[in-house]
Structure formats: C-alpha cells, structure tokens
Amino acid sequence: MQKTILGFYLPTMKKIILLSLSFALNILSYSQTQIWGLTSEGGKNGGGVIFRTDGQGDNYTVEYDFDYIDAINPNYNDLIQATDGMFYGMTPYGGKLNKGVLFKYDPATSFYIKLLDFNDTGGALPQGSLLQASNGNLYGMTSEGGTANGGVLFEYNLSNATYTVKINFGSSSFINGKTPYGSLIQANDGMLYGMTSCDAINFPGGVIFQYNPATGIYSEKFVFDNSLNGNTPYGSLLQASDGMLYGTTYKGGINNEGVLFQYNPATHVYTKKIDFDRKTIGGKPEGSLIQLADGMLYGTTSTSEAGAEGTIFQYDPLAGTINKKAGFTNSMSTGRSPKGSLTLANDGMLNNSRPPFFLRRQISVGRQALVGRTARPALDQYRLRRKPRSNRTA
Numbered sequence: 001m002q003k004t005i006l007g008f009y010l011p012t013m014k015k016i017i018l019l020s021l022s023f024a025l026n027i028l029s030y031s032q033t034q035i036w037g038l039t040s041e042g043g044k045n046g047g048g049v050i051f052r053t054d055g056q057g058d059n060y061t062v063e064y065d066f067d068y069i070d071a072i073n074p075n076y077n078d079l080i081q082a083t084d085g086m087f088y089g090m091t092p093y094g095g096k097l098n099k100g101v102l103f104k105y106d107p108a109t110s111f112y113i114k115l116l117d118f119n120d121t122g123g124a125l126p127q128g129s130l131l132q133a134s135n136g137n138l139y140g141m142t143s144e145g146g147t148a149n150g151g152v153l154f155e156y157n158l159s160n161a162t163y164t165v166k167i168n169f170g171s172s173s174f175i176n177g178k179t180p181y182g183s184l185i186q187a188n189d190g191m192l193y194g195m196t197s198c199d200a201i202n203f204p205g206g207v208i209f210q211y212n213p214a215t216g217i218y219s220e221k222f223v224f225d226n227s228l229n230g231n232t233p234y235g236s237l238l239q240a241s242d243g244m245l246y247g248t249t250y251k252g253g254i255n256n257e258g259v260l261f262q263y264n265p266a267t268h269v270y271t272k273k274i275d276f277d278r279k280t281i282g283g284k285p286e287g288s289l290i291q292l293a294d295g296m297l298y299g300t301t302s303t304s305e306a307g308a309e310g311t312i313f314q315y316d317p318l319a320g321t322i323n324k325k326a327g328f329t330n331s332m333s334t335g336r337s338p339k340g341s342l343t344l345a346n347d348g349m350l351n352n353s354r355p356p357f358f359l360r361r362q363i364s365v366g367r368q369a370l371v372g373r374t375a376r377p378a379l380d381q382y383r384l385r386r387k388p389r390s391n392r393t394a
Contacts, residue, residue: 036063036087036107038074047072047094050079050087050105050112064105064112068094071101071114076181076340078129079105080138084158088138090118090126099124099145102156102163115156116163120145123152123165128183128236130156131192133213139166139192141180147171150178150200153211153218167211167218170200176220177207182236182288185245187265190214193245195233199223204232204251208263208270222263222270227252229272230259235288235341237263238297240317246297248276248285257283257303260315260322274315274322278303281324282311287341289315300338304328310338 033055043049047066053059066072072094079089087105095101095117104113118124124145130138138156146152150170156163170178177196184194192211199205208222224231230249237245245263253259253275260274276283282301289299297315304311304327312326328338 036079038077038079038089040073040075048074063110066091066094069096070112071095071103076127080130080132082132082138082158083136088130090130090140092125092127100126115161118142118145120149122163123154127181131184131186133186133192134190135213137213139184139213141184141194143179143181148178151180166216169196175218176200176223177209181234185237185239187239187245188243189265191265193237193265195237195247197232197234201225206231206233206249221268224249224252227256228254229270230261234286238289238291240291240297241295242317244317246289246317248289248299250284250286255283258285273320276301279305281313281322286339290342298342300342302339312342
C-alpha cells in the first residue's frame with residue numbers, strides 16, 4: 001500500500017529514507033556560514049537583488065531580483081535574520097506607492113513575501129535597517145511620512161503580522177526630532193536608542209532619543225542645536241564594551257566636518273570626543289562605528305584632503321585618540337567616498353574578492369580584517385550609485 005509523505009507517493013521505505021536524507025541535507029546547507037546582502041541596483045530588473053556568498057565571499061549567487069511592485073533600490077538598508085530563521089528587510093522605493101516596502105525572505109525555500117507597502121500616513125522611505133528587540137518584535141524607522149511628514153518609529157509584531165506606528169517624528173515640541181536615516185539599537189538597559197538627522201526647530205540639527213518598547217515612552221536625550229557639538233547624524237549609534245554609546249555626525253564641530261561623540265545612557269551626558277578636520281583624519285562621516293576585539297572603534301569618512309576621497313579611521317575610547325588607518329585616493333584601485341559602515345570579516349586576511357555589484361576594501365587589523373564599500377568604486381568595477389539623501393548638503 002502506498003503512503004503519502006510531503007505530498008509524494010512513495011511505494012518503498014527506501015524512497016522514504018532517501019527523501020528524508022535529501023530534506024535534511026537541504027536544511028543543513030543553509031546552516032553553514034554564508035554572507036547575505038542587498039544591492040541597490042542591478043539584477044534582471046535593474047532594481048537590486050538579494051544575494052549570498054559563502055563564508056569567504058566567494059560563489060556569489062543572486063537569490064532574488066527586486067522589481068518595482070515588490071520593492072526596489074535598497075540603499076542604506078541591510079537584511080537581518082530574525083529568531084524565526086527568516087530574513088527581513090526594507091527598501092525606500094518601490095511598492096504600490098513607490099514609498100518603499102517591508103519584506104520577508106525565506107532562505108530555505110527562496111520564497112519572497114512583501115509584508116506591507118509604506119505610505120505617507122504610516123511612514124515612507126525607510127533609510128535604515130530593522131532591529132529585532134528582546135521582546136521578539138521588529139522595530140524600524142522611516143525618513144518621511146507620518147502625521148508631520150518627519151518619519152515614524154514603528155513596530156512589526158511577527159506573531160500576528162501587525163504593523164503599528166509608535167512615534168510620529170516632528171509631531172510636537174516633545175517629539176522634536178525628525179528625518180531619521182540610521183537604525184535603532186537596543187542597549188544593555190533594554191531601551192531602544194536612535195538619532196534623527198534634523199529637528200523641527202534646527203536645520204541642520206538632529207537629536208539622540210530613547211524609546212521604551214515596554215511602555216511606549218519616547219524621550220529626547222540630546223539635541224544637536226550647537227554646531228560645535230556636531231549636527232546632522234546620518235549613521236546609527238554603537239554601544240561599546242564600556243557601556244557608552246558612540247556615534248558620529250556629518251556636520252558641525254570646529255571645522256564643520258562632523259564630530260565623534262560619546263553618550264552615557266546612565267547619566268545622559270553627551271561628550272564630544274573628536275572634531276573631524278578633513279585634512280589629517282578625514283571629514284563628513286556618514287556611516288556607523290564598529291568595535292573590534294581590541295577595544296578600538298573603527299569607521300569611515302567620506303571626504304579628506306585634496307587628491308583623496310575619504311578615510312578609514314581608528315578611535316581609542318580609553319586614550320581618546322584617533323588615527324587614520326587608510327585613505328581612498330580616487331584611483332582605479334581604491335575607489336573613493338565610502339558612505340556606509342565597515343563590517344568585520346571572518347577570514348582575518350586582506351582579501352580583494354569582489355562579487356558582482358559589491359565592492360569591498362579590506363584593511364587588516366592584527367588577525368582581524370575590516371570590510372567596507374565605497375560609493376564611487378574603482379573604474380574596473382560595476383558603477384553603482386546610491387540615491388542621495390533628500391536633505392544632504394555639502
């Protein structure tokens with residue numbers, strides 16, 4: 001008598017065993033180390049792709065081609081893998097209203113699902129990435145839309161697939177900050193922290209804010225209203241091993257080239273640590289900081305002295321010193337103007353591997369390596385351009 005397993009008729013136990021083994025191997029293959037990411041352009045439809053490589057950055061494979069209806073042009077958006085094993089992400093463009101989408105991708109079945117279309121009322125044009133908080137829900141921000149068109153902070157509940165706007169940026173004097181471009185982080189105190197690139201009173205400006213996911217209480221912790229303290233942050237905050245939050249601003253400071261700052265979440269004290277100067281360490285950082293095992297913070301600037309376009313820098317939080325580690329020389333070999341953030345590679349070696357649509361420059365630090373992307377790649381690479389942020393000025 002025939003038996004039905006997973007929809008197939010299998011007349012023998014041998015076939016059942018083979019099918020079970022094949023299924024197990026398929027699941028195992030997705031548990032191996034892989035690198036997943038997004039491109040902002042290219043692919044069959046020209047709107048970017050979801051791709052993966054092996055753990056060394058080789059064997060590049062396009063998993064999904066974005067199109068205009070589903071999503072298009074993920075710029076400053078990254079994938080996250082939630083506790084359910086699915087990848088989640090956002091794009092600032094595409095969808096029914098061309099305001100961006102929130103999507104899910106199943107790496108085991110290669111199945112893409114558009115979860116919602118962003119709109120003017122519920123938030124539009126997300127420029128950062130999602131965060132899965134300790135309560136299991138996803139949180140993110142949009143740069144436009146909402147009641148004051150200043151963007152929103154939202155929650156997406158995975159258990160019941162419910163999207164809820166929690167904060168409308170710029171909607172009152174209490175919620176002053178607006179137009180966030182980075183992503184949220186959850187600090188050790190359980191609170192979510194983020195930044196906005198401007199505020200309702202000051203342009204350029206911006207705020208550091210705290211959001212309590214348990215109570216829904218939002219509070220602004222620091223307002224970038226003094227140009228000497230920096231203003232217009234485009235990246236995200238980082239909580240370092242010392243418990244402090246660190247970040248950078250695109251503008252402000254003594255040289256108006258941006259600053260590197262520290263924020264103490266326990267005492268709510270903001271301290272400017274470094275004034276970027278373009279000439280020696282570079283200027284106008286647009287990405288976020290990362291911390292390596294040596295305790296040092298690393299980041300990039302998008303500009304530098306004449307004849308060079310951007311730097312990789314190292315900041316020592318204990319000594320309060322900063323050093324330029326590498327410069328982008330606007331040549332065919334280095335690229336220029338890095339706009340995003342660095343990533344820690346797992347091979348620890350200087351590696352020039354460049355899959356299609358993905359330009360990376362590595363710098364080795366001891367046994368570790370940093371990987372980054374430049375907005376203006378070398379001439380022998382695919383020429384990708386991220387769309388400019390709407391309120392960015394020189």
